[in-house]
Amino acid sequence: MQLCMYIIDAFTREQFGGNSAAVVVLDSPLPDALMQQIASENNLSETAFIIANPSGDYAIRWFSPLMEIDFCGHATLASAFVLFEYFQCHQTIRFSTQQVGDLTVWRHHDGCIEMRFPNLAPTAVEAPAALLAGLSRPPKQVLANAQAYFAIYDDEQDVISLQSNSEQLKTLAPRDVVVSAKGSDCDFVSRYFWPANGGDEDPVTGSIHAGLTPYWAEQLGKTKFHAKQKSIRGGELFCSLDAEHVLVSGYAVLYAQSTLHIATAAS
Known part of the structure; x- marks a missing residue:
């Protein structure tokens, strides 16, 4: 069995920045175990599997090297980029998901891809000992x-210089950890740690901005934001808040296109 796969750098305008995602375009469903094997072999933050539905939308599922993920923003952006660039999708794309409902995506004239996410605003909690x-x-x-603990800091440099202990943070599963502060050259910055679900630090995490955006909207008294994720690779996101949703936008570039050769026994 041969499968077409693309590797896309998401939330960046240049190769080797942002967050890499693999996108596998399917003609028919694959067993869950095989999708996990492919994602583990890829060893990227996420591998997205997309398949066209008779209704005209696309089913999407996301797998980290360790497990299936409920919600992934950068792999959704990467999947939309692939459909716009290589599969003659010229209008709005709707992705159907198992955990977060339908996600609507469209591309602007300058190539920026905008995604409509649910509003996943966090609420204040007592800090777990393992988080501290x-x-x-x-x-x-x-x-x-439901996705993560949000650790808020006074200063951007606190976020940039922060060090994490993955063994401690791993015990917070199923939640991950995002750290955030007001930015100096943007509205807010963040970093994302997810040792229980994928890896020590995620380069750029689109999904967590469904929670960061409503938080910073309340703090800053505005509804449109320029955000940066301060990982080594770095990423740039444009976010806004409407009455019911969070809109997260970014750019993407192609890194690689390949063919997977899956042995019949593996499938």
Whole structure:
């Protein structure tokens, strides 16, 4: 069996920046175990599998090297980029998901891809001991949603210089950890740690901005944001808040296109 796969750098305008995602375009469903094997072999933050539905939308599922993920923003952006560039999708794309409902995506004239996400605003919680032990600097505030704990800091440099203890943060599963502060050359910055679900640090995490955007909207008194993720690769996101949704936008570039040769026994 041969499968077409693309590797896309998402939330960046240049190769080797942003976050890499593999996108596998399917003609028919694959067994869950095989999708996990492919994602583990790729060893990227996520591998997205997309397949056209009779209704005209696309089913999408995301796998980290360790497990299936409920919600992934950068691999959704990468998947949309592939469909726009190589599969003659010229209008709005709707992705159907198992955990977060339908995701609507469209591309602007300058190539920026905008995604409509659910509003996943976090609420204040008491900081777990493992969170405090897992971060080299104590946050001024801790919040949480279903995806992650949000550790908020006073200064961008606190986020940039922060060190994490993956063994401590791993015990917070199923939640990951995002750290964030007001930015100096943007509205807010963040970093994302997910040792229980994928890896030590994620280069750029689109999905967590469904929670960061409503948080910073309340703090800054505005609804449109320029955000940066301060990982080694770095990433740039444009976010806005409407009455019911969070809109997260970014650019993407092709890194590689390949063919997977899957042995019949593996499938």
